Structure formats: structure tokens, C-alpha cells
Amino acid sequence: MKTRDSGMPGEGQWSGFFAPDAILCALGLNQVDGALVDIGCGYGTFSLAAARMTGQRVIALDIDPGLVRLVAERARAQSLTLVDARVADVAAAGTGLDDGAAAAVLLFNLLHCEEPLRLLAEARRVLAPGGRVAVIHWRSDIATPRGPDLAIRPRPETCAAWLELAGFVVAVPPLLLPPYHFGLVGRRPRATRSPRL
Numbered sequence: 001m002k003t004r005d006s007g008m009p010g011e012g013q014w015s016g017f018f019a020p021d022a023i024l025c026a027l028g029l030n031q032v033d034g035a036l037v038d039i040g041c042g043y044g045t046f047s048l049a050a051a052r053m054t055g056q057r058v059i060a061l062d063i064d065p066g067l068v069r070l071v072a073e074r075a076r077a078q079s080l081t082l083v084d085a086r087v088a089d090v091a092a093a094g095t096g097l098d099d100g101a102a103a104a105v106l107l108f109n110l111l112h113c114e115e116p117l118r119l120l121a122e123a124r125r126v127l128a129p130g131g132r133v134a135v136i137h138w139r140s141d142i143a144t145p146r147g148p149d150l151a152i153r154p155r156p157e158t159c160a161a162w163l164e165l166a167g168f169v170v171a172v173p174p175l176l177l178p179p180y181h182f183g184l185v186g187r188r189p190r191a192t193r194s195p196r197l
């Protein structure tokens with residue numbers, strides 16, 4: 001099922017809200033040693049930028065088949081052969097990827113969903129030890145032109161607490177990603193068991 005409040009405006013407007021390369025660099029995701037998974041990839045705003053910057057395989061997952069087709073077409077048009085766009089209801093059924101298959105997971109503009117800890121647990125499962133999960137979201141302390149209702153919009157400190165609850169170490173504490181977002185990164189520790197969520 002589509003997570004709550006997860007619609008987007010037209011692509012032209014959406015892409016104007018972000019500087020994807022700058023955001024990926026600020027979070028240290030310009031260098032990744034292995035596959036990336038972009039959960040709820042939308043228009044591929046970050047999947048395509050990540051593939052271009054890292055040269056790694058990017059598995060772009062979304063529940064909306066139209067968006068997945070669009071991402072696959074855009075990747076082909078840009079000769080980004082390492083982008084693998086797939087339909088998946090990640091909230092209900094997970095990513096379908098093997099344990100430890102990824103070096104990085106992107107959860108961008110998605111953690112206002114009904115069960116953020118479940119998504120983070122899935123991210124942790126598919127990450128190899130030492131792998132990173134990156135979260136960005138709309139700020140609630142300034143006016144923003146879009147974003148989920150303030151009542152369900154997670155704050156940076158809440159996201160950091162969720163990361164720790166899900167068994168990550170906060171590797172990049174919350175930082176501002178102008179003009180409208182914040183971001184942070186968690187790292188899956190190298191040798192610990194999964195927390196019981």
C-alpha cells in the first residue's frame with residue numbers, strides 16, 4: 001500500500017526543490033563501495049544522480065509502476081546501465097533483496113510513513129555490515145512549498161532516535177540541506193545482532 005501523504009507534484013516542480021548532487025555529497029554518498037538501494041525512488045531524482053556520481057549499481061524501488069517505467073526510461077536515455085528500476089511495495093513486502101546486498105540505502109522524503117521503524121529495519125537487513133542508510137526530509141522549522149502535514153513530518157532528532165532504535169550508529173548527525181531539507185546518515189555496525197523491534 002502507498003504510504004500516507006507520499007504523492008508528488010509534477011516532476012519539473014519536484015526537481016526544483018533539490019540539488020541532488022550537493023545533497024549526496026553532503027551526506028558522503030558520492031563515494032559508495034557497492035550497490036545502493038533507493039526506496040520510494042519517485043522520479044529517480046536521487047537514483048540517477050547516485051548512479052552517475054558513484055558508478056555503482058542503483059536499485060530504484062517504487063510502488064508506482066508508472067514512476068518505475070519513467071526511471072528506467074530516463075536511465076536508458078542517459079546510458080546509466082547500472083540503474084535497475086523495479087516495482088515493489090516496500091512497506092508491505094520489503095525490498096525483496098538479499099540480506100547484506102547493499103552498501104547504501106536511501107530513504108528520502110519517506111519516513112513520515114506509518115511504520116518508519118519497519119522501513120529502517122528493512123534497510124538494516126539489506127545493508128552489509130558497515131553499510132549506510134541516508135535519510136532526508138522536509139524541514140518543519142521553516143515554511144516549505146511542499147511536504148507532508150506537519151503533524152506527521154519527522155524532525156531531525158526524531159529521525160536520529162529512530163536510527164538508533166533500529167540498530168544504526170548515527171554517522172552523520174542531522175545537517176541542513178538548503179533550501180528546504182535536513183539529512184542524516186546511520187551506519188550499520190560491523191558485528192552486532194539485529195535489535196528486536
Ligand SMILES: C[S@@+](CC[C@H](N)C(=O)[O-])C[C@H]1O[C@@H](n2cnc3c(N)ncnc32)[C@H](O)[C@@H]1O
Pocket residue numbers: 001002003005006007008039040041042043044045046061062063064067088089090091092107108109110
Ligand atoms: C514523496 S515521494 C519521494 C520520492 C523520492 N524518494 C525523492 O525524494 O525524490 C515518495 C515516493 O514513495 C513511493 N511509495 C509510497 N509508498 C510506497 C511503498 N509502499 N513502497 C514503495 N514505494 C512507495 C511513492 O510512490 C513516491 O514515489
